[in-house]
Amino acid sequence: MANVLSTGAGALIAFQRALATVSHNVANVATEGYSRQRVDLATRTPTDMGYGYVGNGVQVADVRRVADQLATSRLLDSGGELARLQQLSALSSRVDAAMSDSTTGLAGVWSNFFDATTGLASNASSAASRQEVLSDARALTNRFNQLNAQLDSLGNEVNSGLRASADEVNRLGAEIARLNEEVSTNPNHVSNDLLDQRDRLVSELVGYTGGTAVAQGDGSLNVFTAGGQALVVGNTSSKLTTINDPFRPERLQLALDANGQQVRLNDSSLGGKIGGLMDFRTDVLDPAQSELGRIAVGLADTFNQQHRAGMDLNGRMGTDFFTIPAPKATSHAANTGTGTLTASMGDLSKLDAQNVVLKFDGTAWSATRADTGAAVPLTGTGTAADPLLVGGVELVVGGAPASGDRFLLQPTAGAAGGISVAIDDPNRIAAATPVKAQTDLANVGTGKVSGIKVTDATNANLLTPADIEFIDGTQYTVNGSGPFTYTPGQPIAANGWSLTLDGVPTAGDMFRVGTTGAGSSDNGNALVLSNLDDAKALTNGTVSLNGAIGGLTTMVGSAARQADYAAQAQEILHDQAQSARDAISGVNIDEEAANMIRFQQAYQAAAQVISTADNMFQSLIAAVSR
Template identity: 65%
Template structure:
């Protein structure tokens, strides 16, 4: 009778705890990272009565979680990559909207500016047209400043994102290391909920840093970044920190604190959200800033060059229409020499805007790209007479450089925000060609001056009058110098000007070149200003300024679409990995309901065994009263 009671009681307790586990599963159906728990039953040790063994019921041998470590690892990898791509896509879309939306892009105001230049070329004497050119120029430079400011704000967001993510990573690594210690060297005896908690923390950590989790022999799980740096090893957690870039204090980098030292992490060493932030900054944000600055330099330099070749209404040669900053050079704090570098723009067609590292090895300078480390051709010695020349930038070295000194050259990254219109007086717009030509009235030939141009606006004799006299049909003199051979259609040039003749000059014919003078309504230089946007200024003379503006919009949009497509594809992969994990570890209400019904019936049967044992006991008591 006692054996029957013990068997029933043991079964009742076992089924009660199994029902509690089923209830625990159902209660956590919406708990993220929860793995379904399974109860395993085993027979209790039987009793030997001499004639044989009599069973003593059942007991719970194990309550374990149902999990496939391979599916969990696949989900971790997928989750980290999805976090990286979502972060990259989100920020890239914001840059794309700045350059594609008509309300914020540079394209519309760019067109307005050159439309105003075209209107001025139609009526160079119009004060309204001159003022319109100044106003549209101011609006265009303001848009460059706004875009530059927005890009700077995105850089600040990247810094803030790295700071907040670093705090979260350090919190998660500490908790994972702590749980590793609680689980000990054997996960088989650990609480299933504790294992789920650790997996969920690892999932969150990998969402920030990317990487993998590696199960050690026993119970510990080590976590590594995408680049292989250890974040958690057993019960030891590494600490992530941010450090300022040595050349750009406003740009934060990531480092691991190891033995009291900061070990810098390459941007390619991280995945997850942090990897997405770093990739966005290096592959989208900084190239966009550099290209926007390059376009600003190209516009200002080309327009200023054309403007300098004209004459304003006061009779003065045109000055700078735009003002803009020079290339930026920053020294490494670890430099031991006294050298300071000053940069200026040289050959615009060679300017590519790439940030460069300039290094002095004790005898000569070398240049490499700051993003890839690829070597870049550099010439010159660095003196004022022979400056360093690299990618369209000239650098003069002042002071004495020491071996190992390094400098960061940013040709265009900080230029867009500095662009302004340098003049405020509409009469200062140099719309006229500064020299004009005329044929002497007594000329007998059919020669007429055309295509008068300025070839050197800095020539001291540009505005000095000159006489071109033909001694015969094939020879001419300039202010008595010569004679020079003439062939039909050739260009005649001197003193910074040039022209061609239509028709045929006769012996004794003469022509004069002189200053246009103040108050002229000539529109010759205004036509050159209007044509600046189509100048082949970039990429070795193969790309126009207008093409560069369109190219920037296209490249930003392409980067955003590429990131978006990659994120969408990764979402599908992640959903599949999640489904694979849930198919094994997820809670199925139908299955749990079936288990609950089965265990409930077993529980009732065990209760009936106890009731039967009680009836038997009462019968015995009644028999001996």
Template identity: 65%
Template sequence: MSNLLATGSSALLAFQRALSTVSHNVANINTPGYSRQRAEFAAREGSNYGYGHVGSGVSVVDIHRMADSLATSRLLDSTGELNRLQQLSVSSSRLDSMFSDKATGISAPWSAFFDSVSGLSSSAAGAADRQSVLAQANALVTRFNQMDQQLDKLDGEVNSGLTANVSEVNRLTKEIAAINGRIGNNAANASGDLLDRRDQLISELVGYTGGTAIQQDGGQMNVFTAGGQPLVVGTAYSSLVTVADPYRPERLQVALETNGQRVTLDKRAMGGQIGGLMEFRSNVLDPAIAELGRVAMSLAETFNSQHRAGMDQYGQMGADFYTAPQPTISHNAANTGNAVLTPTLGDLSALNASNVVLRFDGTNWVGNDPNTGASVAVTGTGTAADPLVVNGVELVLSSDTPATNDRFLLQPTAGAAGTIKVAISDPGRVAAATPVKGNTALTNSGTGKLGTVSVSDASNADLLTPSTIAFTGPNTYTVDGAGPYTYTPGQTITANGWSVTLDGAPAAGDSFSVGPTGANSSDNGNAKLLANLDDLRALNGGTLTLNGAISGLTTTIGSAARQADYAAEAQQVIQDQVQAARDSISGVNLDEEAADLMRLQQAYQAASQIIATADTLFQSLLNATGR
């Protein structure tokens, strides 16, 4: 009878614990990272009564945590990659919106400016048209400046994101290491809830840094970044810190501190949100800043060059229309020498927007791409007579001597969009006219006629000096008495920085004069040339127009945003799949739990009947013996 009571009691206790486990599962259905638990039953060893063994009930031998290490590992890998791509997609989409929206992009004010210059070419003497050119030019440089400021703000947001994420990483690594300490070397005896908590923290950590988690013998977990740097090893943990960029102190980098050592990490060493921020900065934001600066620098250089070849309403040669931005260079904070390099724009057609790290190896200067490490060609010695030439930029070593391994970061165009300005404010200073014009002598007997006089060298000191072309015969001519020169019909005659082509056949004694256009001219020759500069093939070795550069910039940013978005969507599908695989093993299913609840409830009630039966038998025995 006592055996019957003990058996019923063991069943009641076992089913009660099993019911508590099911209830615990249901209660944690919405708990992130929770793995369902299952009570494992085992029969108690029975007693041998000679005729056989009689069972003595049941006991719960384990509360089993339903988890699969492979599914968890796959989920970690996917989580880090998803967070990286989502961060990259969100940031890239913001940049794309800025460039593609007419209200914030560069295309609308760019077109409006060149439209105003085209209008001036139709009415060079009109004061309103000149004022419109200046107004649209100021609107254009304002947009350049605003976009550069917005890009700087995005760069600042990357700094803020890195700082916030580093703080979260340090919190998580510390807590994971503490849980490792609580688990010790026997994870089999650890609470399932504690193991779930650790897995959830690791998942959050990998979401920030990317990487993997590896279980040690005994059960402690080690966590590494995407680049293999240790974040948590047993009960020890490393810290992430933000440090100033050695070339640009306003920009933050991420470094790993462990055992007193500090190692700066690049985008290849980090995944997750931090990796996404770093990848956005280096692969999308920096190229956008640099290319926008190249467009601004190219506009200033080409427009100024042509504007200086024209004449304003005061009869003076045109000055710079824009303040021309120049390349910038920064020294590494670890440099030991005192060398100063001064950069200037050299060959616009060779200008490359990519940054270059220049290093002095003790004898020569060598260049490398800071992102890939690829070599960049460097020529020259750095003197004023023989400057260093890197991607169209000329650099002069203006003072002191570099030390071996001193480094400098050359930014050919970054920031140029923020410094471009309109250099003139007087509409009369717009150089719309060709500075020289030609006249045909009324006494000429031949059929020769002067074509349009054009400027071939605006810097020639004698450009505005009156000149006379005199034909000493149908095939010979002099210029201001110099010559005679052989003349071939249709050839270009050049002198004093101007050139002209004659139509027809000049006769001996014919003469033509070339002189300054003069003040208040309605000539529009230079305005026509200025209006077509947006289609000038000035970039990439003479293969790319300024319009093409703007279109290419907008297209490149849009393409980067779309690719990041597509990749994030694809990774989300993978994440959903691996999450479903994990949930099929570890997730709580209410239907299954309800079925278990009913089954255990019935078993518990049946066990109660066993005790009730034992009690009835005991009472019958008492009644029988008490008579």
């Protein structure tokens, strides 16, 4: 009778625990990261009655957390990658919007500027046309400045994101380490909810850094970044900190501070949100800013060269129309020498937007790409007479560089933020060709001047009057010098200009070249300026300025679309991983409802056993008391 009562009471307690566990599962059906729990029941040790063993009912063997390490690891991996791609996509889309939107992009103000120069070519002496060119030029340079400022702002956001992420990683790592200590202290008596809490923190941590978690024999979890660096080992967490870039102090990088040792992390060491920030800066922001700068420099240098070949309304040769910032060459923070590099524009057609690291080995210089480390062609010795030449940039070495010193060359990064209009007087726009040619009225041949252009605006004799006199149909002199051979259809060149003739000149025919002079309505140079947007000035003469703008928009748009597509695809994979985890660890309401009914009925049956034992006991008392 006592055995019956004990068996019933044990069953009652066991099924009460089972019902409590089911209720706990149902209550946490919407709790993120919760793993359902299951009561494992086992028979009690039976009693040897001599004739055999009599069972003593049931007991709770364990309240087990239903989880699968493989499914959890897959979910961690997919979650870290999803966080990286979503961060990359969000930031890339902002660059794409800035570049492609009609109100913030280059296309509109670019077209307005060249339309204004076309209008000037139609009426070169018009004060209104000249003022419009200046106004549209300022609008164009302002747009370059604004776009560069927006990209700088995104760079600052990346810095802020790295700081905030590092702080959050440190907080999560410390909390995981604390929970690891609790778990490892008594691994056989750990709250299932505590393990869920730790898994949730690990998932958040991996969302920032990428990587994975590895279970240890004592129940603790070691967490590693995508690059394999340890963030949490047992009850110890490493500290993630921000440091200044050794070449660009305004830019932050990340380092791992473990046991007093600070190790700088490269871009591939981290995934998650931090990896997305780093990838955006390296793969989208830097290339976009450098290419924007290359276009700005290409426009300014091409326009300046042609503007210097013209004459303004004051009768003076044209000057630079735009100001162009010099390329940046900055030293590494660890350099030990006193060397400096002074950079200037060289050959525009060879100008490369790629950043380059230059290294001095004590006797010679070498150059490599900053992003890939690939070797870059480098010539020259670094003197003023023989500067270093790399990617269309000239560099003069100053001071005394030490062996191992390094410098970062940024040919065009940030150049769009420094471009501006160099003149403010409309009369200084050099719309005219500085020299003009006339056919002498006394000529008897049919030769006529069809066109004249400046080939070398720096020639000291450019504005010197010149008389071209034909000795016969195949020879001529220039101011008495010569004779020179004349080939029909070929230009006649001297003093930095060249002209072509239509028709057939004969002996004694004269053609005179002289300066255009002040107040001229000549539009020869304006015509050339208005077509410079189609001039193939970049990439060894294969890409026009218009083509470069289209290429920039396409590059940024393509990067944004690819990041978006990749994020969408990864979201599907993450949902699948989440579903696989939930199929094992998630709470199924229907299943829990069935368990609740089953355990409720068992509880009622156990209560009935106790009631029966009580009736038996009361009967026995009644029988004895008679």
